[in-house]
Amino acid sequence: MTTPPLPLNADSVLQLSTFDSAAELRSLQTRLTGTTREVRQLTTGGRNLPGKLGAYLTQDQKRLLLDAAQLLDTVNTHIEHAKEKRQRHEKDTKRRQDARNAQARQLIASRFPLPFETLEDKLEILRIALTFNRARVFDILYSPTEFNQSLRERLSQKHPLTGKNSPAAYYANRVSSTRDDLLQQLIDEIAYDDGSEVEERLNALGRRGIDGTTQIPLTLEEQETLRLWRGALSPSTALSSAGDTAEKEARP
Known part of the structure; x- marks a missing residue:
């Protein structure tokens, strides 16, 4: 029996990105934002190439693209929240490690x-x-x-x-x-x-x-x-x- 996928939220993003830093999550967020923008341009018309290509799409096709863009927005929101949590965790970890380093330096100098x-x-x-x-x-x-x-x-x-x-x-x-x-x-x-x-x-x-x-x-x-x-x-x-x-x- 196939295991159902995790519900998509910030916690599941964190679980799936255990070895990714906040900077790497931010990079993914940026790429998805750009992709979403390009997809929407296919549905809005305009003089640029995506707009011209969109003129050849049917209304149903445009609706599918808008749904996809909305889904990407949702995914991106979860990634953003996960990034913020990871960022706080990294700052806490660095603060704790800096304190341990300072204490270790004092203890070693004494011993x-x-x-x-x-x-x-x-x-x-x-x-x-x-x-x-x-x-x-x-x-x-x-x-x-x-x-x-x-x-x-x-x-x-x-x-x-x-x-x-x-x-x-x-x-x-x-x-x-x-x-x-x-x-x-x-x-x-x-x-x-x-x-x-x-x-x-x-x-x-x-x-x-x-x-x-x-x-x-x-x-x-x-x-x-x-x-x-x-x-x-x-x-x-x-x-x-x-x-x-x-x-x-x-x-x-």
Whole structure:
């Protein structure tokens, strides 16, 4: 037995357009408005082409076109109401997500301050990046082995010969970029709206050992990566020694 169609109203339009935005509904509304106008022009006469074509239509044909135009108007009205509801929902969703993002930013800044003053601070950022990648909350497109390798490859990209920054400052900027990416991905992780509170998602990270304080042991390969970075970040280290050593280590 065939299931009867849904009654046509704003709610059924919303149900059928679950993955369409308010802007897409507005675009459909605009197209239907134009179609309705063209259909009516076939029935009203005039000097334009639709009017001239309409002169060859019978009264019954024109009546059918007017009925069709009226039906299109009805459909368009339902689409307009659905668009307005979708628009309100999108605004509410954005407002809620903006609030979650702001709260997540504050919580992450408090839980993961990640200072960037000393050499040890910078190495700690890299250590956390390595362990958080292994926990699958940072740069998860890389496996732990691939992420460790990528850190070494960044050292093989030698300091540019132009500019005033020293090699150590250049590599420090690379660590700073990693720090920014790490913090942003943590913010995105706990700000994601799955129905739970932002703080609950932060606590869930803590239950996985991701709290900024747990010292997760590094592998020998990861320890060697930090040793190479220590050399690159030390002001006394020459560019060639940091880059050339890392380039050798990065080779398969």
